[in-house]
Amino acid sequence: MNALIISAIMGVVMMFSGVLLKQRSTIRGLALTGLFVSIVLNVAQIYGFHLFRINVTGMMSFDRFSLFFNTIAMVCTFIFFLLSAKEMEKVGLNYSDYFSLIFFILCGIILSSSFSSLLILFLGIEIISIPLYILTGSDKRNLKSNEASLKYFLLGSFSTGLMLMGITLIYGNSGSFSLEVIAESISKPEIKPGILLIAGLLLLMFSMAFKVSAAPFHFWTPDVYDGAPTVFTSFMATIVKAAVFIAFMRLFNRAFGDIHDTWKFIIAVITALTLFIGNITAVFQQSVKRMLAYSSIAQAGFMLMAVLALNSIGSEGILLYTTAYCLSTIGLFAILVKMKDYTFEGFNGFAKHQPLLAAVAVIFLLSLAGIPLTAGFLAKFYMINAVIARGGFLWLVILAVLMAAISVYYYFRVIQAMYFKEGEAQVMEVSSSFKWTIAVVAALVILLGVYPQLLFNWFYF
Amino acid sequence: MISLLLILIPLLSGVATFFFKKENAAKSWALFSSIVTLAISLLGLTVLNKTELLQFKCDWLPGLGSSFSIRLDGMGQLLCLLTAISFPLIFISTWNRTYKNAHNFFALMLLSQAGLMGVFLAMDALLFYFFWELALIPVYFLSSIWGAERRIAATFKFFIYTFVGSLLMLVGLIYLQSLTPDRSFDIKSFYALAINGKTQNWIFWLMFLAFAIKIPVFPFHSWQPDAYEQSPTAVTMVLSGIMVKMGLFAVIRWLLPVLPSASFAFGEKMISMWAIVGMIYASLLAWRQDDMKRLIAYSSIAHLGLMVVAIFSESEIGMQGVMIQMFNHGINILGLWVIVEILERKYGTRKLSELGGLAQKAPAMAIFFVVIALANIALPLTNAFVGEFMMFTGIFTSQISEYEMLTVPAAGITIILGAIYILRMVQKVIYGNTNSLTETGTDIGVNEKLVLGIIVILIIVVGVYPQPFLDLTKDTTDFILNKANLFPLFKK
Numbered sequence: 001m002n003a004l005i006i007s008a009i010m011g012v013v014m015m016f017s018g019v020l021l022k023q024r025s026t027i028r029g030l031a032l033t034g035l036f037v038s039i040v041l042n043v044a045q046i047y048g049f050h051l052f053r054i055n056v057t058g059m060m061s062f063d064r065f066s067l068f069f070n071t072i073a074m075v076c077t078f079i080f081f082l083l084s085a086k087e088m089e090k091v092g093l094n095y096s097d098y099f100s101l102i103f104f105i106l107c108g109i110i111l112s113s114s115f116s117s118l119l120i121l122f123l124g125i126e127i128i129s130i131p132l133y134i135l136t137g138s139d140k141r142n143l144k145s146n147e148a149s150l151k152y153f154l155l156g157s158f159s160t161g162l163m164l165m166g167i168t169l170i171y172g173n174s175g176s177f178s179l180e181v182i183a184e185s186i187s188k189p190e191i192k193p194g195i196l197l198i199a200g201l202l203l204l205m206f207s208m209a210f211k212v213s214a215a216p217f218h219f220w221t222p223d224v225y226d227g228a229p230t231v232f233t234s235f236m237a238t239i240v241k242a243a244v245f246i247a248f249m250r251l252f253n254r255a256f257g258d259i260h261d262t263w264k265f266i267i268a269v270i271t272a273l274t275l276f277i278g279n280i281t282a283v284f285q286q287s288v289k290r291m292l293a294y295s296s297i298a299q300a301g302f303m304l305m306a307v308l309a310l311n312s313i314g315s316e317g318i319l320l321y322t323t324a325y326c327l328s329t330i331g332l333f334a335i336l337v338k339m340k341d342y343t344f345e346g347f348n349g350f351a352k353h354q355p356l357l358a359a360v361a362v363i364f365l366l367s368l369a370g371i372p373l374t375a376g377f378l379a380k381f382y383m384i385n386a387v388i389a390r391g392g393f394l395w396l397v398i399l400a401v402l403m404a405a406i407s408v409y410y411y412f413r414v415i416q417a418m419y420f421k422e423g424e425a426q427v428m429e430v431s432s433s434f435k436w437t438i439a440v441v442a443a444l445v446i447l448l449g450v451y452p453q454l455l456f457n458w459f460y461f
Numbered sequence: 462m463i464s465l466l467l468i469l470i471p472l473l474s475g476v477a478t479f480f481f482k483k484e485n486a487a488k489s490w491a492l493f494s495s496i497v498t499l500a501i502s503l504l505g506l507t508v509l510n511k512t513e514l515l516q517f518k519c520d521w522l523p524g525l526g527s528s529f530s531i532r533l534d535g536m537g538q539l540l541c542l543l544t545a546i547s548f549p550l551i552f553i554s555t556w557n558r559t560y561k562n563a564h565n566f567f568a569l570m571l572l573s574q575a576g577l578m579g580v581f582l583a584m585d586a587l588l589f590y591f592f593w594e595l596a597l598i599p600v601y602f603l604s605s606i607w608g609a610e611r612r613i614a615a616t617f618k619f620f621i622y623t624f625v626g627s628l629l630m631l632v633g634l635i636y637l638q639s640l641t642p643d644r645s646f647d648i649k650s651f652y653a654l655a656i657n658g659k660t661q662n663w664i665f666w667l668m669f670l671a672f673a674i675k676i677p678v679f680p681f682h683s684w685q686p687d688a689y690e691q692s693p694t695a696v697t698m699v700l701s702g703i704m705v706k707m708g709l710f711a712v713i714r715w716l717l718p719v720l721p722s723a724s725f726a727f728g729e730k731m732i733s734m735w736a737i738v739g740m741i742y743a744s745l746l747a748w749r750q751d752d753m754k755r756l757i758a759y760s761s762i763a764h765l766g767l768m769v770v771a772i773f774s775e776s777e778i779g780m781q782g783v784m785i786q787m788f789n790h791g792i793n794i795l796g797l798w799v800i801v802e803i804l805e806r807k808y809g810t811r812k813l814s815e816l817g818g819l820a821q822k823a824p825a826m827a828i829f830f831v832v833i834a835l836a837n838i839a840l841p842l843t844n845a846f847v848g849e850f851m852m853f854t855g856i857f858t859s860q861i862s863e864y865e866m867l868t869v870p871a872a873g874i875t876i877i878l879g880a881i882y883i884l885r886m887v888q889k890v891i892y893g894n895t896n897s898l899t900e901t902g903t904d905i906g907v908n909e910k911l912v913l914g915i916i917v918i919l920i921i922v923v924g925v926y927p928q929p930f931l932d933l934t935k936d937t938t939d940f941i942l943n944k945a946n947l948f949p950l951f952k953k
Contacts, residue, residue, distance in 0.1 A: 313525075316524065366598075371594060371598060372590065372591045372594040372595060373591070373594075373595060373598075377594075378522075381525075381587075381631070381635075382525075384631070384632065384635055385525065385635050385638075385639075388632075388635050388636055388639050389639055391639075394632075394636070397632050398629070398632060398667075401628035401629060401631065401632055402625065402628070402629075404628055405621065405624050405625040405628055408620070408621060408624055409621065412617065412620070416605070416613055416617070419602070419605070419606060420605050420606060420612070420613050421613075451521075452522065453522070453523075453524075456524065
């Protein structure tokens, strides 16, 4: 609750800060301070400190899991600001508005990770989506950015429609928006789930699959991620996607966990398709940015395994997975923004000019590929473990690891370009504070890969 | 404590090496670190050989049932010793070679040593997997940065090949963990498992594929000649001397005792047959090679094939033969690589057709070369004779083999073929007349004499008096076979 209200206030404050503050560095400082305050207050709420006492029973519930995820999401946003806030200046004139929109998205993230009613879920997802449409199109003079924005908006609205329809049907079946009531109405083993419920469930599943860009609902992703300004792609592909996953898992765990058997096969097929299409298509990309878009689809396939497994290993795992994925991808994008040429050839000889950035990029790429000693490995390990513990989906696990092996191909192409090929990589100016920050992020990725207890100990105690 | 030091010393000194700026400093530091590791390993074998010193255990990932558990047993001792001996020898024999960004080169070498040590020490399946990959990643970078012309494609093939295998192994390991009652990755829990035959069968394939690629067993060998040829020789030494032993070692430690019925079902009837086909095929190919690196690469497939057959014969003497032969093969092939390295540095070629007459110009090298070559053919009084003799005896007298009348003669043919291609190599390199390239040849220097001398001494000492090695591995062998031979019914 603390963080939700602070973020909302910060959103409004940032909107007007552009009028009052002329210095861009002050605006940036204000945003960082606001975000820091809301992180601190959110952590305080984990330990029982409530700044606001508002009764939201039945609408939202801030349990440990959601508070913990909110912290992760906000810390990742903080890192994102530290690494890329300066780059936002280059996107367009309305510098303060971008921060404002991001704060609103954070509100949506908090809503959708803590909802206990389908209404709040809908609100959360929409509050996330609408600012994203704007951010995607924020590079106004770029045709690709405009196209991406329009495409995202049209398809996004369509999937919102699906979601609303699904919510309506489920309301028709159980007479309530509350997750508990819905779960109760379907938990009786003697009653077979009715057609209303099944249809509603499927519509909800498809619309959520759209939002996390799972195949076969992924077609918007490459174009939108490619067209959007790179700084915002970084935010969209990581923190936002992670939040929607948490919502996805929360919804299916709390409301439909008891009829897991009826829908698990569909999720398994979606997972398999996502893994397959994401990885295979990524192999053929020529631009690193587009490759990362497809890789985000592929990574979504792994995260879907937590929704399929729905057990404690899975929920622990998705926390680690989102953290590992967000940190690595934000770091990679932060480096990508500094490049003049986004193709693989643009990275040729990068290691010679920027040895530190290249080494850090290697760590991020290894983490995304799931190589041991990095957080990405343990994250994938948790997912595989969760599905095996659930039982019955060994074919999916084997497919997943084979796809992970394919992913090595395209991640390592970047490494090969940076280290083993000669060339003149064109890099923009890199400040030393940027280098320090990104080195710390890389150290975090390794630390989590060796000792993930760091994250979980804090979660449990 | 000893076991922990064996991992920590190369790991920490490897990380430190990244920060050295001078080439010579990095080189000396790496050599120093590897000698310290060797000393620790020798201490662990002799003075400090106490159970409580050889094992170490602490919590690592309690939620997943995995702990940081390492222990040196007999087989581990032998392979750690091989790793510990090899690295100083590699560093000394390639001392005169210069590398671009040498500090990175030596840092990665030491990191791969840490990974190898970890593989041989790990007593926890997840930890084992960790080190398995940790050994691979540095080698990938080493070969891709400092290798020959076609290095990028060749090493990438090698990497993808092994990575696919190891991921499938990971699935197998996780599945095994989910079957244990306490959901633990500990090796004891794995050994306590009794899994039904059908489940064993496909877990066996998930895991064996990783090992088969690493060894490599025919038909999974196609990465190997390219990778050996394109890597810098120091890395080829690591790859062929030590790294391929990871596969054999893993079969013995993680496959046979955990999945006995599947190992029995597929081992002799299928995998041994593949290995035999591979041995003959690789020997024939080795015969026709002109490049020394490729020749040795193919000979390595043939030698390791025999070890695979011996492992799956599941007899005590055969198994002990495999363990001692893993050590011997590492030493012998290292010797051959040192010779190749010298030739390549001095004459700029590895082609048999371009060399010749070196016995006149470099008599000391010629003597060492001949001894090492004879050891590779397993002549009596050399170390490989002991190993191969034991393996043949094991296969022939095994209680479970049914096709020994087929496998033993077929394997015997490859010994003859081995003599042909190795002697052909010796003949082309050191006999005959000198040509324009070798006319100005000189003999080898002190450090090369030192390395080759140590190798030759090891060859002869182990060849004449192998008993300490047999004593060392006896407990492990008995234990493994006890676990593996669960089916007295099948015995003849």
